[in-house]
Amino acid sequence: MKSYFLLDVDSAIAARQALETQLPGQSEPWLLLSRRGDPIAFFHVGDELDGEPVIHIEADVSGRHFNEDAAVLDVLTRLQALLGGVIEESP
Numbered sequence: 001m002k003s004y005f006l007l008d009v010d011s012a013i014a015a016r017q018a019l020e021t022q023l024p025g026q027s028e029p030w031l032l033l034s035r036r037g038d039p040i041a042f043f044h045v046g047d048e049l050d051g052e053p054v055i056h057i058e059a060d061v062s063g064r065h066f067n068e069d070a071a072v073l074d075v076l077t078r079l080q081a082l083l084g085g086v087i088e089e090s091p
Helices: 012-022 069-083
Strands: 002-007 030-033 039-049 052-061 086-089
Touching: 002 069, 012 030, 012 039, 012 052, 012 069, 030 069, 039 069, 052 069, 069 086
Parallel strands: none
Antiparallel strands: 002 052, 002 086, 030 039, 039 052
16 A cells, blocks of 8 residues: 655644545545545544654555556645645655
C-alpha cells in the first residue's frame, strides 16, 4: 500500500469538514471512488505521526489502483488549498 499525507493542518475539525466537502457522503474513512464504485483511496484524519503530535490527513491508496496517484493528489491539492499544509508521500 502507498500513502500520501497532508501534514501540518491547523485543525482536525476543519480537516473533517473539508473532507466532507470534497468527498461528500463519506465519513471515517472518506473514500475516493473510481467510476466503477470501488475505492481508489481511503482518507483519514490523524493527530499523531511517529509519536509526534501532527494533525494530518492520510490517504491510503488501494492496491487495485496503485498507479492512480493523480486522482489522490488532486483531492489532496484541493484540501491543501482549503487547509494549508504540505503534501508528502510516505517513504
